[in-house]
Amino acid sequence: MKQVFRVLSSFHTPSKRRSGHAKDDLATPPKQRKAANDENTPAVSPSTPVVLLERLSLVGSEEKKSQRKLFAENGVYQSARKALHSTYPTSMPGREKELHDLKDFILRHLHDGSSATLYVSGPPGTGKTASLNLILQEETVSSELKDIYINCTSIKSSSSVFSKISKELGVKTNGKGEKGCMNAIETYLKVNHKPVLLVLDEIDQLESKNQSVLYTIFEWSSNPNLKLILIGISNALDLTDRILPRLQARCELKPKLMHFAPYTKQQIVEIFTNRLKSAGVLDIFSPVAIQMLAGKVAAVSGDVRRALDIGRRVVELVDRKKSGENMLKSIENLAEELGVAKTVQKMETVDLKQVINVLNNVYGTSQHLSDDIDDSFPLQQKIVVCSLLLILKKAKNKDVTIGRLHDIYRKVCLKRNIQVVDQGEFVSLCSLIETRGIMKIIKKKDPRLNKISLMWDEEEVAEALKDKQLMSMILQDDECLGKL
Template structure:
């Protein structure tokens, strides 16, 4: 069982990445053409969580490194930055500048960004073929935190003597609409590579590939198919598939422990085990999402609970919800966000699958319904005094 769990662990990187051949090919072609033409370029990789973006781009780097070696080119230098680890957004420029040795010798007068800008504006004495691959993962953080940094980054790729390929990876689906037009207006729109959610067949193929290292089968085909179908319908998130399969093994193991009379040799994950694992996975997921939302989005959910909880209503409008939100903020002495941001936040909640927004030309008149159970929201905020106040309940 340990080996099975290992094969299905999110941290176990498969030797080949199936179902993402086309995406990997496009990314490799893009980078190769930049390297061959000795020009900079920007690639924007986007797709929902767990669709294999980080994994595929890591394989792309491996592939490019061996290609450049075979071709006798300068080794490709890579800077990988995960934005969740940045304490300061401009750290990115320091990390890139460090890779270009001259920075170390430069006087401390200019900022790392200015240094890079001037470096890329004139013909440099770097060895021919030097190209840096900058991978910026979890770029969503930057987009919400400091868009200017991103604009500056992608702008760098347009400098005449820029020597780097920028690969930005992000997962919010609507991000591209909000972020790309600005880059287009600055004339530095990156090439976009999107990763669609995995389908049921793709999930099954990936599972087959990952379980191939084992010499025995631990899952009933029906159980795997059930998991693939459920997750494909919900999100197409491979991380979720792997987690659920591992939980199903836990369920089986607990059953074997509790039921020592059970025949030996019957240790296979069945449809029923998977059913339990799936209901656990989906129940927690909603609560997890709610608990990790920014505070104002959580307040909005509380307002919806207040509006619906003691009435037969199951729909409202953005305008009505906004009125209720302003009242709650006032009573809690929390500065309220403006109405445009409020509408944006409703959209984000709808993208997350928590709400549904109807169609209306005017945003404020859009009909709004809840897509999750009120009980999930109540459960998520059970122990939090602020939200209990928000809901008008008193904690002991």
């Protein structure tokens, strides 16, 4: 507060004038007289701080573009959140062996011109898809083959995978239906062409009666006359033994197995450290805070995506804690323009207690609903939660994906002249809400297909939100659902 008073005292009043280049811009005009018929009305000088702040908005359109936001984001915290975003990384600490084995498997069969099958298993968030994606970005690999990636959760039925493959290959089918697509694919694979790498993510979604779809695809990749390398990815360790027992009876059909173990504490620490260091914000987390976060996540699941989400949540809370200083910050920015010295704010480091609080919210069960959804809960996140509730309470179809939720959220925001975030930022919003324990996200390759479920009781969440007028209006707004 002393800083505020120092800044405000630097504004020129009728008895003080300011020296420097800004003198001509905001020269003190004559003092205004009181209205003759209202002696109780105080005289207001146009150069008082309140009026000065009002005058700052009365600028031309070109000047408006360069205005600073009143509550501008701290660049350090913004950089940290960006660094901890769970997008595909450019390196995979802790997965050096798996990367080497994956690349060796692909290149060996490319050079031999042989077909092969690899089944990759491992819990969620262990780097299975990210590792393969990183390898396929290398020119030495991508230039030698035609790669087809299919997330099997996006397919309506198991047999429709053949239509998807033929479309990706760009082949014309003879006739309609599953059989026509299968014949067209086999014909393509028999002729001279680049070897095909077929990646089936969430391959367990192709389970069918008698498992005919999976057996057909596995037989393709075991045929020496077809240049096909098949890589199936799933969470289940025993999928090939459990639902495809015939593969074990025929050696040529038996796939090579690769397992991605959950990340260890030290590996999660290394990933965190590398990301923060590359963004130049390593000092934002104290070492003991990173150790605590990594240790808890490693003990529960070893899911590095969850660890990154929790890290972003902690950074958001620390940033929000400093929001009370934003007004002071904006006044200091104004003071700088007026020639007054600006006080540099120090970055607040994430400490152990803040990490423990978020971990308790994510993994604990004693959280009180009304304590979590309060004035510190960001408006955008509140709207996302309410949009989810709106779908679950009023829509006929209760299945919620990121894409569908974003569509409803967008309508809600536009109707109320609230800024809409794009799809990428929306995924981040949902991840931050997940760290509060409010909802759960089942992640897929295509973010729009991520499944969302509400973890808290609908009525309790609605009760915690409806005392806010805006939130209550959203929960009653059936029009935003359209025909859903």
